[in-house]
Amino acid sequence: MSPGCDIVATRITTTMSNLPSLASVLSALQTSQRSSSSTLDAMVQHVVDAGPSTTFPILTPIRYLVTAFDNGIQDALCEFNILLRLGMEPIEHGPLEPNECIQKSSYIQLRKHYIHARDELIPAIETNLTKIEPLLITELHGSYELEFFLRFIKKIPWFSSARINLLDIPTIFSSLRSSLRAVLVCLEYVEHHAHNFLTCFLDVDWVNRQRGRTDLLWCLDGTRQSLIQMSWGLCTHTKMSGYLPPGVCFLALFYLETF
Secondary structure, three states: OOHHHHHHHHHHOOOOOOOOHHHHHHHHHHHHHHHHHHHHHHHHHHHHOOOOOOHHHHHHHHHHHHHHHHHHHHHHHHHHHHHHHHHHHHHHHHHOOOOOHHHHHEEEEEEHHHHHHHHHHHHHHHHHHHHHHHHHHHHOOOOOOHHHHHHOOOOOOOOOOOOOHHHHHHHHHHHHHHHHHHHHHHHHHHHHHHHHHHHHHHOOHHHHHHHHHHHHHHHHHHHHHHHHHHHOOOOOOOOOOOOOHHHHHHHHHHHHHHH
């Protein structure tokens, strides 16, 4: 999002003076989501490359949950984009009345995605990580001599190994937790921004005052394009080894209950 667009967006959202700019929120969301995705992908790939066959199913629930979390983020950004598009129409084409029903519906759907992530997915992810950490360590644990050797060769800069240092697993899980929590915080800010945009768009007097403002329309369209590009640019796990297709979600539920 360009600085000019962000200035207009900031003016629209002055009802919350402590709210970070939408541009900075989207940037932080993208960075945190990429961090969580790369962490999970690396963990899964290590297990695929070096772990016994019994290890991989342990990661099935967390892959399913994080995928559901990421899909919810994409859906929320899509609803925000719809809200902006509908809000622009009366400003651009007037004298249309704000489409209150549809705009509210988009915001409500966005908020539902946020609440679902906050109240269900993040707690489920954290609970699952706590459960599978000792299981994963047990499955990947070699002999004392092997583990000592792996820790030794890890210090050699030019040497690489597919094996995970078992001491790194808690750190890896902690990094995944932190990144996902950061994404959730950003999504909360996105929800606040969407609410403030909605408040303006449903104010007929405000819309009438802004009608025909090409600078505002340009900035709102730039914000929409940023949301679209970011939504498409979010990392997904559909190409990850052993990815769980939507048609067999019952397997994930089985593993969630088991582990």
